[in-house]
Amino acid sequence: MKHKDHYNDDYILELSQKIRYGMADFDEKIFSCSLVGKLEDKELFARLDCIADAMEKSMAGDYSKNVEAFFNILGPELEQSEGMFNLGWWLWPIGRYVERHGNENWRLSLSFLKELTKRFTGEYAIRPLLREHPKEVMDELIKWTLDENVHVRRLASEGVRTRLPWSQKLLVALDEFERYTIILTNLKDDPEKFVQKSVGNNLNDLYKDAPEKADFIISQWKKSGQSKAQDWIVKHGRRNQK
Numbered sequence: 196m197k198h199k200d201h202y203n204d205d206y207i208l209e210l211s212q213k214i215r216y217g218m219a220d221f222d223e224k225i226f227s228c229s230l231v232g233k234l235e236d237k238e239l240f241a242r243l244d245c246i247a248d249a250m251e252k253s254m255a256g257d258y259s260k261n262v263e264a265f266f267n268i269l270g271p272e273l274e275q276s277e278g279m280f281n282l283g284w285w286l287w288p289i290g291r292y293v294e295r296h297g298n299e300n301w302r303l304s305l306s307f308l309k310e311l312t313k314r315f316t317g318e319y320a321i322r323p324l325l326r327e328h329p330k331e332v333m334d335e336l337i338k339w340t341l342d343e344n345v346h347v348r349r350l351a352s353e354g355v356r357t358r359l360p361w362s363q364k365l366l367v368a369l370d371e372f373e374r375y376t377i378i379l380t381n382l383k384d385d386p387e388k389f390v391q392k393s394v395g396n397n398l399n400d401l402y403k404d405a406p407e408k409a410d411f412i413i414s415q416w417k418k419s420g421q422s423k424a425q426d427w428i429v430k431h432g433r434r435n436q437k
Contacts (some may be wrong), residue, residue, distance in 0.1 A: 201284050202246065204231045205208040210285065212245075212386040217267040218254065226253035226404040234274055240361070246288040247295060247332040258299040262307050263396040265289055266387055276345045283315030298327045305335055312350040314347035321354040322365050329367045345389055352393040359399040368397070384422045391428050398432025406415055 208231045228360045229249035234242050254261050273282060290311060297304035301324050308317035308324075324332050339351035353359065355375055357368050368375040382394050401409040413429055 197239075199242055202239075202242040202288075203233060206285065206351065207231055207234075207246070210288070213252070213268045214254075214264075218261065220255055220265040222372040225248075226250065230300070238435050239357075243288055243291045247291040250288065253288075258296045259303055262293065262303055264299070265293075266307060266310060269310055269314050272344075273346065276387050279309060286311060286315040289313065289321045290317060294323060295374055297321075297324050301328050301332070306371070308350070309339070309347055312346045313344055316346075317350055318353040318356075318359060321350065321364055322359070322362060325354065325365060325367045327373050330374070333367070333371050333378065335376065337377050337381065345387045348385060349383060349389070349390045349393050351378055352397055353388065356393075356397050356400050357404050366404070368401065369408070372408060376415070379412060380416065383425045383428060385415055385424060389428075391424055392431065395428045395431025395434075399430070399435060400434060402432065 199322060207227055209381055215221045215223050226249050229252060230245060234245060267350050293304055302325060308321050311317045338353040339347045342348055355368050355378060357366055358364060381398055382390055385391055398409050416425055
């Protein structure tokens with residue numbers, strides 16, 4: 196099944212019930228009538244945006260209150276390192292809503308994304324926060340690199356990629372290079388391949404925007420020894436280099 200096909204009429208009705216469960220003043224009728232029968236001709240991101248539009252029309256205008264309600268409907272955490280796009284896909288429109296409005300209360304948004312990413316990725320929703328509050332958000336991501344949850348560690352890396360697929364280019368890695376280097380360095384020996392791949396992709400992106408900075412990070416790593424994880428990350432990061 197293609198990602199877009201998850202977001203059909205049955206999904207809309209189920210999501211409506213879930214939101215209503217956590218948000219007493221949510222207008223299920225407006226939400227459902229705005230979407231049922233109107234998504235089939237749309238591609239993935241158009242569907243996500245239509246759902247986010249309908250959410251905005253059906254909820255109160257208090258962003259913080261809405262996000263507090265979303266905490267209550269997230270459901271159980273993923274048990275494995277991967278699988279978020281297979282099991283957590285239903286949460287993407289909620290992430291889309293946070294992506295749009297997160298800076299209305301960026302600290303609360305960051306706390307929410309830490310919980311969201313344990314069920315579904317927050318890599319898109321965190322980028323507007325990084326644009327507006329780069330130092331503060333990256334300081335928090337540095338803490339996340341030490342988290343016991345693999346998805347939290349992975350988001351610390353994935354969110355700061357300069358060329359994240361399906362997302363606008365973000366150069367916070369260059370503007371806050373010292374913090375960025377700490378994030379990648381803290382994860383260079385991570386035992387989880389899921390995290391290693393993200394760090395490698397970070398380096399691969401960086402080679403396209405500032406290759407000398409990518410070489411600098413790797414040279415610093417070598418001074419403190421090497422590991423199998425680090426070797427794999429470097430190889431993955433340099434996969435497009437001649």
